[in-house]
Amino acid sequence: MSVWALGLNHTTAPLDLRGRFAFALDQIAPTLHSLRSSFGSSSHPQVEAAIISTCNRTEIYCASEHIALDHTFGWLAQSGGVAPALLRSHAYTLHDDEAARHAFRVASGLDSMVLGEAQILGQMKDAVRAAETAGALGSTLNQLFQRSFAVAKEVRTATEIGAHSISMAAAAVRLAGQLFEDLRTTRVLFVGAGEMIDLAATHFAAKEPKAIAIANRTLERGEKLASRFGGEAMRLADLPARLAEFDIVISCTASTLPIIGLGAVERALKARKHRPMFMVDLAVPRDIEPEVKALEDIYLYTVDDLAQVVQQGQANRQAAVAQAEVIIDAGVQSFMHWLGQRGTVPLIQQLNAQADEWRAAEMARARKLLAKGESVEVVLEAMSRGLTQKMMHGAMAELHAGDAASREQTAQTLSRLFLRKER
Structure with a gap:
């Protein structure tokens, strides 16, 4: 195998x-x-x-x-x-x-x-x-x-x-803290409601931000996560219209295409009068279009961008x-x-199957002898001899086959298999 x-x-x-x-x-x-x-x-x-x-x-x-x-x-x-x-x-x-x-x-x-x-x-x-x-x-x-x-x-x-170790979520908090003097004044949006977002929300919530929101495709799941942090839940479809409200955006969904596009971020920046936004895209494939990173006043990090931070120590x-x-x-x-x-499993299976076949044959023979009125002692003697002969037949045949060298090798193998002393 x-x-x-x-x-x-x-x-x-x-x-x-x-x-x-x-x-x-x-x-x-x-x-x-x-x-x-x-x-x-x-x-x-x-x-x-x-x-x-x-x-x-x-x-x-x-x-x-x-x-x-x-x-x-x-x-x-x-x-x-x-x-x-x-x-x-x-x-x-x-x-x-x-x-x-x-x-x-x-x-x-x-x-x-x-x-x-x-x-x-x-x-x-x-x-x-x-x-x-x-x-x-x-x-x-x-x-x-x-x-x-x-x-x-x-x-x-x-x-x-x-x-x-420092987790990706902790690294995101550390980077956000370098941009914003006091995270307690920030509004944080989490996009998605999976394990990574749960972890990130836990780390950011410890910094007591001004507001926390969870945007998720399934509102019920978003509400369940938001309730743990005293935040609000919103539908993913409402994200473009409300993006400007948030200073920090952390996204990690299973979407195969970006869900936060360049146009939506540009409109959000305009509405914010170009106050900076900190964005972290933890998704693979990306949740945020890569062109967003080129915008002024946008600080966008991907999972790969966080590598240097998490390797510290x-x-x-x-x-x-x-x-x-x-x-x-x-x-x-x-x-x-x-x-x-x-x-060796196939060989072991074959050996067990062969032994079961011999055992079944001798059991059938024993039942016939008992049915004919033979004594139990005679039947047991016949069954034990029959099993022994079947098990030893192949070994005995090999001892008499081949040249002298092969017979000697067979003899050594059979000695190891059948003449082992019990310890």
């Missing part, structure tokens, strides 16, 4: 390219079906697959009897509508122990833009549940991910990898990283040992 992975992330690909390969959670099941169907049952039967898609990465993990990296790569390029050469220049491919090590590092927060952040672990668990629900997760990938979760837990328990975590890598190495070795043992 082989495992392979490929993907692109914040260190290998620009935001707009990552946006072409972003899959919302409700898209995972049909996307996995498309991927698995593309292999064809004859050349790659029963391919296991899972997709992890966040604002910082999109990764595909697969498992099958034979590695099919090129095929998977071609499928991903086609799904994103880009030339394979372009994707290849920004992607990475991994297999077996490399794929396992990468999965363990991702789960542990070692491959994140925010070193040691914990959010990716929850996102991976969501991706695994989606793959399992779609029927795309088999025993090999399930084992890989369950072990990655266990390794991540050990890393967080045994090291201080997350002790000095990284030196303080290097000792923890070294400890984490040791834990991960041990996890990789354990997984590869398990994967290697998977090759």
Whole structure:
């Protein structure tokens, strides 16, 4: 059994390219079906697959009897509508122990833009549940991910990898504080109502801004989040008309197209008499048109723009990283040992089936003897002899077959199998 992975992330690909390969959670099941169907049952039967898609990465993990990296790569390029050469220049491919090590590092927060952040672990668990629900997760990938979760837990328990981390939300608050002298005088608009917006709203609410509003496509969900922070909820359709009211705009939705356009921001600036606006686009693909960044009095940051801020203090975590890598190495070795043992499973199944067949034959023979009135002792003796002869027949035949060298090798093997002393 082989495992392979490929993907692109914040260190290998620009935001707009990552946006072409972003899959919302409700898209995972049909996307996995498309991927698995593309292999064809004859050349790659029963391919296991899972997709992890966040604002910082999109990764595909697969498992099958034979590695099919090129095929998977071609499928991903086609799904994103880009030339394979372009994707290849920004992607990475991994297999077996490399794929396992990468999965363990991702789960542990070692491959994140925010070193040691914990959010990716929850996102991976969501991706695994989606793959399992779609029927795309088999025993090999399930084992890989369950072990990655266990390794991540050990890393967080045994090291201080997350002790000095600063989240994307905290970084946004820090940057906003550099623009506005007092965040308590600002009005903050959050666009979306997902996990990232929840986190961002929690950080900004701690600064006690003058007003908080949540704009969401589903008003009910927006109201639920807004109520936690004493804010108001509004429909996404009302956003262009009310944009000018807000000093800070944080957006993160699952929209495939920008929802805040250049024209809307220009009109908002005019209504604000060019008072500055601080905007953060945490979405992949973008929620805010990139041309907005060129406007005067607009301070627009994307997830990639926040990289420098969140990396501060990284030196303080290097000792923890070294400890984490040791834990991960041990996890990789354990997984590869398990994967290697998977090759004997078909033989074990065949041996068990053969033993069951022999047992059933001897049981049937014993019942006939009992029906004829034979004593239990005679029947048990006959059944034990019959089973013994069946089990030993193949070994005895091999001892008498072949040349002297092969017979000697067979004798040594049979001695190890049948003449072991109980300890």
